[in-house]
Amino acid sequence: MPSKIPQTVTRFAPSPSGYLHLGHAHSALFAWRAAREAKGRFLLRIEDIDNPRSDPAFMDAILEDLSWLGLDWETPVLHQSERLDAYAAALDHLRDKGLLYPCFCTRSSIRAEIAASGQAPHGPSGAVYPGTCRDLSETARAARMNEGKPYGLRLDIAKALARTGPLTWTDLGKGEIQAAPPAHGDVVLARKDIATSYHLAVTLDDAKQGVTLVTRGEDLLPMTDIHRLLQALLDLPVPQWHHHGLLCDETGQRLAKRNDALAIRALRQAGKSPAEVRALAGFPG
Numbered sequence: 001m002p003s004k005i006p007q008t009v010t011r012f013a014p015s016p017s018g019y020l021h022l023g024h025a026h027s028a029l030f031a032w033r034a035a036r037e038a039k040g041r042f043l044l045r046i047e048d049i050d051n052p053r054s055d056p057a058f059m060d061a062i063l064e065d066l067s068w069l070g071l072d073w074e075t076p077v078l079h080q081s082e083r084l085d086a087y088a089a090a091l092d093h094l095r096d097k098g099l100l101y102p103c104f105c106t107r108s109s110i111r112a113e114i115a116a117s118g119q120a121p122h123g124p125s126g127a128v129y130p131g132t133c134r135d136l137s138e139t140a141r142a143a144r145m146n147e148g149k150p151y152g153l154r155l156d157i158a159k160a161l162a163r164t165g166p167l168t169w170t171d172l173g174k175g176e177i178q179a180a181p182p183a184h185g186d187v188v189l190a191r192k193d194i195a196t197s198y199h200l201a202v203t204l205d206d207a208k209q210g211v212t213l214v215t216r217g218e219d220l221l222p223m224t225d226i227h228r229l230l231q232a233l234l235d236l237p238v239p240q241w242h243h244h245g246l247l248c249d250e251t252g253q254r255l256a257k258r259n260d261a262l263a264i265r266a267l268r269q270a271g272k273s274p275a276e277v278r279a280l281a282g283f284p285g
C-alpha cells in the first residue's frame, strides 16, 4: 500500500502588539503560499500572551489587513490566551521529571552576577543565564517562596539533554541541523508575570494545531533548538521548518519593524492595491 503523505499544515502567528507591516506580510504570504502549493491548510494563531502590549484592536486590524491582502485561513483562529491550562499541564509534566527549577533572579541581579564573574557568555537568546538558582537547596527555595519572592521557571538544559540525547531537526532551506540547546543556557519556560514563555507556548501550539511545516523569519532559527528539545521532552510530533530571509530595502538594510510607513494600512491608505503590497512584500504575481 502506498504510504500516506501527511497534508502540509502551515501557520502565521502574529503578536497583536502593533499593526501588520511589510515584514509580517512577507512571513504570512510565505506560510500561505507554502500551504497552497502543497494543497495543504493554512492556519492563524494570535500570540496574545504578552499581555501588557497586546491590544484587541490590533487583533482585528491584523485579520482585516491579511484578508485585504488576499489571504484566507481556516477557522477557528487559535488565541494563546485561551491555552493557559495546556501550558500549565506541560510545566507540571516537566517539573515532575525534575527538569525545572524556580528562578528568583531579576534582570539586574543577573547582570550583576555576570559582571562579577568577569565573563559574559552570549547565546542566541542574549546573555546566558549563569545558573544562580539552579543549585539552590530545597530549604533556600522554600524560604524565598515563603517570603513571597516572585519566581519564574527555568529548564535545566543539561538534565534535559541527558534525557533526550542529541537531537536534529530539518529546515527545508538549510537541511539537517544539529540542535545545540546549551548555547541558550537554562531558558525561562514560565515567566514571573505569565505562566508560560514564547518557547513553551509556540511548541505546544504548533503541536495542538497539527502544524507540519513551521515557517518564520530566520532571526528565529536558533530558537528552534529549544523547540526541538521541548518536543522530545513532551512527546510531541516533530514538524519540518522553513526559516525565510528577512525583507531588506534597496540598500540591503533589514526593514525596521517599527517603521509606520511600512504598515499595511499606511500603504493601503496611500492608495496601493493588494497586488502592489504583495509585490512589495516579496510576492509579486
Ligand code: GLU
Binding pocket: 013, 014, 015, 047, 202, 215, 216, 220
Ligand atoms: N509571534 C512571533 C512573532 O510575531 C512568531 C513566532 C513564531 O513564528 O514562532 O515574531
